[in-house]
Each structure stands twice: as structure tokens, then as C-alpha cells.
Amino acid sequence: xxxVTQSSRYLVKRTGEKVFLECxxxxxxxxxxxxxxxxxxxxxxxxxxYDVKMKEKGDIPEGYSVSREKKERFSLILESAxxxxxxxxxxxxxxxxxxxxxxxxxxxxxxxxT
Amino acid sequence: AQRVTQxxxxxxxxxxxxxxxxxxxxYSGSPELFWYVQYSRQRLQLLLRHIxxxxxxxxxxxxxxxxxxxxxxxxxxxxxxxxxxxxALKYGNKLVFGAGTILRVKS
Numbered sequence: 491x492x493x494v495t496q497s498s499r500y501l502v503k504r505t506g507e508k509v510f511l512e513c514x515x516x517x518x519x520x521x522x523x524x525x526x527x528x529x530x531x532x533x534x535x536x537x538x539x540y541d542v543k544m545k546e547k548g549d550i551p552e553g554y555s556v557s558r559e560k561k562e563r564f565s566l567i568l569e570s571a572x573x574x575x576x577x578x579x580x581x582x583x584x585x586x587x588x589x590x591x592x593x594x595x596x597x598x599x600x601x602x603x604t
Numbered sequence: 605a606q607r608v609t610q611x612x613x614x615x616x617x618x619x620x621x622x623x624x625x626x627x628x629x630x631y632s633g634s635p636e637l638f639w640y641v642q643y644s645r646q647r648l649q650l651l652l653r654h655i656x657x658x659x660x661x662x663x664x665x666x667x668x669x670x671x672x673x674x675x676x677x678x679x680x681x682x683x684x685x686x687x688x689x690x691x692a693l694k695y696g697n698k699l700v701f702g703a704g705t706i707l708r709v710k711s
Contacts, residue, residue, distance in 0.1 A: 494647075521697055530613065532690060532703040533648075540697060548698070580648065591636070591694055595648040 493517070494596040496581055502602045509568040511599050513581030520585050522564035523593065524548075524556065527578040539564055571603045606631045606695045610702035617681050618710050625676040625705050627665075627691030636694040637674040639665055640701075643687045651676075651689070661685070681709045 497512035513522065523538040525548075535548030537556040545556050553575060557565045564583075568575055578600050582593040607630040617623055629635055639651040652660045654667045654674060665676045674691060686709045691702040 523698075525701075530703055532610075533701040535698060535700070538698060549700075582648075586697065591697075591699075592638075592650045592653070593699060597647050 494581060494583055494594050496579075496596040496599050498599050499597060500600050500602075502604065503568075503571050504604055505572060507568075507571050507603075509571050509601065509603075511566040511568075511579055511581075511601070513564045513566070513583075513596055514562050515564075515581075515583040515594070516562065517583065517594070518561065518585075519583035519594075520561070521583060522558065523582040523584075524554075524564065524566045525580045525582065526550065527580055527598070533580065536566065568601075571601075573603050575601065576603045577601060606693055606700050608691050608693050608700055608702035610689075610691055610705050612705045613703070614706045614708065616708045616710060619683055620680050623676075623678045623681045623685070623707065623709075625689050625691075625707065627674045627676065627702060629672050629674065629691075629693050631672075631693055631695065633695070635667065635669075635672075635674075637665075637667060638692045638694070638699070639663070639674075639676050640690045640692055641687050642690070648690070681707075683709045683711055685709050 494515045524536040525533040539545045539558040555567045581596040584593045609628045637654045641651040642648045692699045
């Protein structure tokens, strides 16, 4: 059974802080993703990675960066947190070999920036 | 540009009534479409994919290329169907999601 874990379920940070969100998957998936989930806006892709040290911008990358030093771990970094980054953050993973390209999601991190 | 539209933010039905969650897409290629579901306090998970032509938990979805739609249907709603539903379109090695529809099934 695929397991995608995220380092925190809830996080409260102050404006201007540097924030790290971590995601780990245990199924040797090549592709990993970070999304924001906001009411009325659905899931929006921030960044994704298709291999170690490889990354590609998604639809809303501004204010974020990512790191993928190991295949199983994908980190999202908020360089200087702002209140408009208060959101639910979801990590997902998949592999091109999966039938239908199913993405497996983590439980989410609810980040509040005050 | 690829886009997924779910026109209803909230759909409220009575138990036993038919359900149809609407999804329209915009994509120039041959589409691959999915429905994902998130139950309360659970993680987002795949419900069904159009290429499988499957029925999961009584739900079906048919791809209509002429109308660029992929509506999710169930003939008789159950209370446990209450959840957030997202339609998603695959392009390249990414998915683009709609805004989601909350389904509430009332007893």
C-alpha cells in the first residue's frame, strides 16, 4: 500500500519566516508534486519533480521553492512566509508506469501564517 | 490551454435521489480524465478513471468528447457519498484539477 507522509498536519508561522514542508513516499515513485488546496479554487500545482534534483514550476510557483535530494523526499520551501500563503498543502506522488497515472496523496499540512 | 470546470460548488440531494456532478474540460489533445474524492478527515484519493470504464461505489462517468464533458453519476445517492469531488485532466505528466464540488446527501 502506497504511503505518502507529510511532516506536519498543522503549522503556524509568522510573516517573514522561512518554512519547510516535507513529504516522503515509500513506493519508489519518480514523480512528486506539491499542491495548494483552497476553497473555490480546487488544487493548484505549485511545483513538481520527475526525478532527483529535477523540478519544474507548476501554475503558482511564486514565493515557493522546492528541493529533491533523494527520490523518496520532496520538500516545499516558503522563503518568506506571507499571510496569503495560509492554505492546505498537499503532496502527491506517482510513477509513469501506473495504470491511469493515479496520484497518491498525503494527508495534507494546514499552514497558517500570522 | 487545458482547463477543468466544475460549475457547482455545492450539490445537495436527498438519500436515494440520483446524483450528477458536472465536469467540463478544455484540451486540444486526446483527454485522460479522472474523478478524485476526499471524504471528511481523509486524504484525497482516486475514485475512477475514464480509460477503465469502471463503476466504483456505484459511480460511473462517461467521456463525451462532443460536449467535452466527464460528468460523474450515481443512480441512488447514499449518505456516505457526502464528500468533496474533484475532476482532473492529465496533460503531460501532470494533472489539472477543477475547483471541486461538495456533495451533501441528506437523510
